[in-house]
Amino acid sequence: xxxxxxxxxxxxxxxxxxxxxxxxxxxxxxxxxxxxxxxxxxxxxxxxxxxxxxxxxxxxxxxxxxxxxxxxxxxxxxxxxxxxxxxxxxxxxxxxxxxxxxxxxxxxxxxxxxxxxxxxxxxxxxxxxxxxxxxxxxxxxxxxxxxxxxxxxxxxxxxxxxxxxx
Amino acid sequence: xxxxxxxxxxxxxxxxxxxxxxxxxxxxxxxxxxxxxxxxxxxxxxxxxxxxxxxxxxxxxxxxxxxxxxxxxxxxxxxxxxxxxxxxxxxxxxxxxxxxxxxxxxxxxxxxxxxxxxxxxxxxxxxxxxxxxxxxxxxxxxxxxxxxxxxxxxxxxxxxxxxxxxxxxxxxxxxxxxxxxxxxxxxxxxxxxxxxxxxxxxxxxxxxxxxxxxxxxxxxxxxxxxxxxxxxxxxxxxxxxxxxxxxxxxxxxxxxxxxxxxxxxxxxxxxxxxxxxxxxxxxxxxxxxxxxxxxxxxxxxxxxxxxxxxxxxxxxxxxxxxxxxxxxxxxxxxxxxxxxxxxxxxxxxxxxxxxxxxxxxxxxxxxxxxxxxxxxxxxxxxxxxxxxxxxxxxxxxxxxxxxxxxxxxxxxxxxxxxxxxx
Numbered sequence: 407x408x409x410x411x412x413x414x415x416x417x418x419x420x421x422x423x424x425x426x427x428x429x430x431x432x433x434x435x436x437x438x439x440x441x442x443x444x445x446x447x448x449x450x451x452x453x454x455x456x457x458x459x460x461x462x463x464x465x466x467x468x469x470x471x472x473x474x475x476x477x478x479x480x481x482x483x484x485x486x487x488x489x490x491x492x493x494x495x496x497x498x499x500x501x502x503x504x505x506x507x508x509x510x511x512x513x514x515x516x517x518x519x520x521x522x523x524x525x526x527x528x529x530x531x532x533x534x535x536x537x538x539x540x541x542x543x544x545x546x547x548x549x550x551x552x553x554x555x556x557x558x559x560x561x562x563x564x565x566x567x568x569x570x571x572x
Numbered sequence: 573x574x575x576x577x578x579x580x581x582x583x584x585x586x587x588x589x590x591x592x593x594x595x596x597x598x599x600x601x602x603x604x605x606x607x608x609x610x611x612x613x614x615x616x617x618x619x620x621x622x623x624x625x626x627x628x629x630x631x632x633x634x635x636x637x638x639x640x641x642x643x644x645x646x647x648x649x650x651x652x653x654x655x656x657x658x659x660x661x662x663x664x665x666x667x668x669x670x671x672x673x674x675x676x677x678x679x680x681x682x683x684x685x686x687x688x689x690x691x692x693x694x695x696x697x698x699x700x701x702x703x704x705x706x707x708x709x710x711x712x713x714x715x716x717x718x719x720x721x722x723x724x725x726x727x728x729x730x731x732x733x734x735x736x737x738x739x740x741x742x743x744x745x746x747x748x749x750x751x752x753x754x755x756x757x758x759x760x761x762x763x764x765x766x767x768x769x770x771x772x773x774x775x776x777x778x779x780x781x782x783x784x785x786x787x788x789x790x791x792x793x794x795x796x797x798x799x800x801x802x803x804x805x806x807x808x809x810x811x812x813x814x815x816x817x818x819x820x821x822x823x824x825x826x827x828x829x830x831x832x833x834x835x836x837x838x839x840x841x842x843x844x845x846x847x848x849x850x851x852x853x854x855x856x857x858x859x860x861x862x863x864x865x866x867x868x869x870x871x872x873x874x875x876x877x878x879x880x881x882x883x884x885x886x887x888x889x890x891x892x893x894x895x896x897x898x899x900x901x902x903x904x905x906x907x908x909x910x911x912x913x914x915x916x917x918x919x920x921x922x923x924x925x926x927x928x929x930x931x932x933x934x935x936x937x938x939x940x941x942x943x944x945x946x947x948x949x950x951x952x953x954x955x956x957x958x959x960x961x962x963x964x965x966x967x968x969x970x971x972x973x974x975x976x977x978x979x980x981x982x983x984x985x986x987x988x989x990x991x992x993x994x
Contacts, residue, residue: 445934447759449665456921459759459909462934463925471795475788475936482785483939527950560665561762562933563904569939 407511407543414515414541415497417548422492425571430473433571437550438542441466444554445568451556461568476570483569489524490570494537512551515539519555521572531565533572534558578989579960580982587963587982591955594768594948599992600900607880607991608633612712612721612734614882614894615639618647619718619755619913620666625683628666630906632722633896636660637710638672639720642684647715649722650685650707661707672707681707717746718754737818741876745886747869748835749912750856754890757924761907761932767945768952769881769897772905773984775941776883776893777825777875779809779975780965785944789936792929793831797840800830806974813873813975815966821879821987823980829873831888831930834923835912836870841929842922849918877980879987889927901949907932 417436424433445462446453455463464472479485496518521533533555540552555572559565577590577599593599613632616639620628627640629652636652638661652660654674661672661681671688673680680689685707690696710722714731719742721731728734735742746754765772775781783790794800801810813827832839836854838847857866873887885891890910895903909927911920930937963985966977973979 447761450759453759455924456917459757459761459924460928461761461932463928468929471792475792478788480787481940483943563762564764566763566765567933567939567942
C-alpha cells in the first residue's frame, strides 16, 4: 500500500489532537472495524496478548467500551479528565510486521512519543515510548487497524495507571 | 503512639480505626519492624524459576532478594548482596546463570550460594574463611503449593500454621489445574499507588465499594450481555457472598459467581467461540473433582488476603498481587496472572483477556480503585480533625457476614493491632 510520509504524519498528528481534546468518538471513527489497541506490560514489550499479560489488549468491542467508559463521569480515574499533550516524532514507515501478522494492504508505521499528563494537585507524569501502527486504507482514507503503545520505563511505577487512551 | 489505633468493643458495637495509622511515619517504621520483619511474606511462585540456574530478582520488605533454583533443583531465596562490601550481586530482572558475580570487586558465588571466587584471596589472613561468606538467606524460607514465602524472623511459626484457613483458598486455586500445578504467566504489572498500603488491603476484598466505584465496569458487562441480577433484599451486590475470617489476620470474601470464570463459567463477553473450551474445562473439572467440588471451584469467586500483603483474586482470572510500602503514603504494587500449567492456548487467551477487562493499570476497574485510594490518602490530611474511620458493618449480626459487611476488614485490623502492640 502506498502512502507518503507527510500523509502518515498528518494522520498521526490529527489523531493526537483528537485524543488530547478528548474527542473520543471522532477518534473511534479513525479505527477499522477490527482494530486492536494494546499496551504491553513493561517487562514484556514484545509479547503476544494470547500468552502474555498486557496492561491493555483491546479488540474493537473493548475499545468501544473503553471510550464509552471514559465519557462517563463514573470513570473516576479520568474524571475530571487528565490534561494530556502528545509529542510524536521519529515517524517512519517500515516494512516489518507486528506480532508476525502479515496483513495485506497495510503499512506499518513506527513513531516515538512523549505523552505529558497533568492532573490537579501538581500531578505530572510523562509516558515515554514508541508506537507501532498498522494502517489500512478504507475508502481512500487511512484507518488504524492496530495501535500498540510500548512504554520504555522498566516498570509502570509512578505513572500508576494507563487510564486514558495512551 | 500512646493512643490506641484500633478500637474494638463488641459490647458497644464499636469498631474504629485511627487515621494516624495511614499517615504517621512512626506507625510506618513500627510496621516495618513489627509486621514486615516478622510475618511470612510472599516472595514469588515456584514456576518463575523452572530449571537449575533460573533466577528472578525483586525487592521484599525493602530488601533486594534473588529467587532461584540451585544446582540440586531446589527453590532458594538469597539476599541479593555481596558479603564483601554489600553491592547487589545480580542486577538483572531474570535469567539463567551459573552463579552470581559481584561486579564491584569480583567476588563470585555459585548457584547454591557458595562463595567460589575471591580475586587475590592470598592477601587475606588465615582468619578468612570462604565457607562463612556464602550468599545469605532470609532466616526462614518455605512454600505452600507453589507459593514461596520468606520470614525475616527466625522464630516465625511454621508456614503451614501461619497460613491457617488461607490454605483452603489456595487449594481452591490449585485445584483448577488438571496437572495439579499452577504457573505464573509472562508479563508483570508493577505500579506505584500514592496511598497507605493498608488501604489496598481493605480495597482488595471490600465488596461494599463495587457498585459505586465500578459502575462503568458493571455497565460494560451489562452491555456485553452478562446478566447482572438486581440485588435482593438486604444485599447491595448482584449475587450473594460472604466475608470470612481465616485466622492470623487472613480473610476472604467468597461470592456466588456472576462475572464469569476462565475455570469454568462462560459469560457472553468471552465470545461464542470460547464456549466449547469453557465447557470442556468444566467437564474435566467435574470428572476430576466430582460435582460438588467442581461447583465449589468454578461457581464462586474468592478474594483472599494473606496477612499482611498478599492478595489472590480468584474470579475473572487468577491474580497474584503483592505490595510493599515505601512510605506512609506510598506503596509499590506488583501483579501477575496465574494459570493452570499446561492449559490450552485458547484457555490461556480467554484467561488473559478476562483479566484485563477488570484488573490492572489499564483495566476498567483497577484505575478507579487506585483513584479511590489516593483520594482517601489525600482526605487523611484531616486526621487530626476527623481521627476515626468507622468499620462496624455487620457487627451486630449473628452468624453469616456478607461480603459487603466488614468482618474481614476487622479481622485484618485486629491482627494488625496485635502485631503493632507486641
